[in-house]
Amino acid sequence: MKTVFCCQSCGYQAPKWMGRCPECEGWGTFVEEPADGSASAAKSGRGVKPAEAVALDAIELADERRIHTAIGEFDRVLGGGIVAGSLVLVGGDPGIGKSTLMLQAAQKLSENGCTVLYVSGEESLRQIKMRSRRLCPSLSSSLLAAAETDIERVTALARSAKPDVMVIDSIQTMSSGDFSSAPGSVGQVREATMRLMALAKKTGICVFLIGHVTKDGSIAGPRIMEHMVDTVLYFEGDKNQVFRILRAVKNRFGSTNEIGVFEMRTEGLGEVANPSAVFLSEMPEKTPGSVVTASMEGTRPILVELQALASRTSLGMARRTILGLDANRVALLVAVMEKKLGMELTGYDVFMNVAGGVRVSEPAVDLAVIAAVASSFLDRPIPTGTVVLGEVGLTGEVRAINHIDTRVGEIKKMGFTACLLPQGNLKRMSRDKEIKVTGVGTVAEAMEVLFQ
Structure with missing residues (x-):
């Protein structure tokens, strides 16, 4: 039997063993697996039904x-x-709440009349029942469970039970008898995903795959797995915090900019209908060093707090530690402050954080980033009740942003009384007498308004 050596991190195949993968540069990731014989099975097309x-x-x-x-979120x-x-x-990440979310969704669907099949390769039926009772005391008879890792038996069960929705927890535990490699290898994950994709398209069953992630945050298994599925969702958050962010990075049937906010509770995950109020509580x-700004996540505006700390350093090179923001973007904005505002930040460590564990891109x-750093550098707070918005260019100009009416509406709803935004947006937005709106054209003008 012909074999190839396959990288377990990225799926790169080589005819012989290699110490380092040339694709992902991982060390010791090659494992010998049977070669895919599908190419030899398909000859020149003779005798094959078109x-x-x-x-x-x-x-x-x-x-x-x-x-x-x-579950609205x-x-x-x-x-x-x-x-x-x-x-x-x-x-x-492990323990972030993927299985909890899918089990809660399965229970809600079964209560609404859908037949749901929950297949676990990591837990026994008794363990699934214990976890389900903790999340929901009353279980529906439309929620079916199976503890199985053989992908052939799982697909046969799905065809006989004919559920509306099926959950696989997790795809890395599924294996096929056609491959001699261990479950979780690139070949096994690819084969299991292919069979479940064919099952979903032929029968109309919606299939959810729960996937583990590697140390760098990407889903374990071949990269082609993310290309085969219709939607890829990432459940983000720190296990030490109560808030979780569900984000779509690929969606053939909707926007990839929407996020869902959840709160981890003793009875499971709860929806956060008003994230702005939670993040600013x-x-x-x-x-x-504390500034409030409005970020658009899909069609939803969310008010978040940016925190900055500019501290003098005795080291030869100042540190730039950024959490929740693009570090390169913050470094660019700090350079604009030094050039256009005359703030000597070379000898200062700059630390930035988005409160609540949210990521803003x-x-x-x-x-708002410039205002937060300047506020900490000058040791002067931002005026109470003020929200700061605007894109900044390399020449220090403040550029107009999109969805300005939606952002200002959320700012007004949350009780803020003033908003500093680009001058270009004043011409295209509807005025509201209940909130004071100030337009600026440069970062220097913004500093005069905030710290006059």
Whole structure:
């Protein structure tokens, strides 16, 4: 039998063993596996029944029917609900709450009349029952459970039970008898995903795959697995904090900008309907280095607190420690402050953090970053009740941002009385007398307004 050596980190194949993978540069990751014989099975096409092609305009498309899980934050990230026949991959760090979230969603779906099959390769049936009773005392008879790791038996069970939704916990525990490699290897994960994808497309069953992640945060297994599925969700957050962020990084049936916010409780995960109020609940008042800004996560505006600390250093090179923001972007903005505002930050360590464990990546918070660093550097707090918005260019100009009316509406709803934003947005936004709006064109003008 012909074999190849396959990297267990990225899926790169080589005809002989290699100490270091040339693709992902990992050491000692090659494992010998049987070669895929599908290519030799398909000869030149002689004797093979050709596939059928159908004109697109001849295909009847009924109204899209989505299955709602009754978990609003989960449905939001999925694009409005579950699409029949879709394959969804849910990844996250160990203990972050992936299995808890999927078991809660399975219980909600079963209560709404859907038949759900929960397949676990990591727990026994008794353990699944104990965890389910903790999350929901009353269980529905439409929620089926199986403890199985053989992918052939799992697909046969799905065809006989005919559930509406099936959950696989986890894809790394599934294995096929056609491969001699251990469960969790690249070949086993790829084969199991392929069979579940074919099952979902042929039967219309929505399949959720729970996936483990590697030390660098990516989902374990071949990279092609993320290309095969319809949706990839990442469950983010610190295990030491109560808040969890569910983020879509790929979604064929919805936006990839939406996020869902959850709170870890003793009875499971609870939805956070108003994330702005939660993230700002412990914000200090009249404290230098603390600034509130509005970030867009899909169609939802979220107010977050940016914290900065500029501390003089005796070392030869100042440190730049950034949490929740793009470190390169912050370094760029610090350089703009030194050049355009005359603030000598070369001899200062700059630490920045987004309170609540949220990650903000859009440039609309640039001006808030500068305001936070300047507030800490000058040891002067931002005026009470003020929110700072705006993108900053390398020449020190403040550029207009999108969704300004939506952001200002959220700012007003949360009780803030003033907003500092780009001058270019004043011409295109509706005025509201209940909130004071000030437009600035440069970072120097913004500093005059904030620290006059």
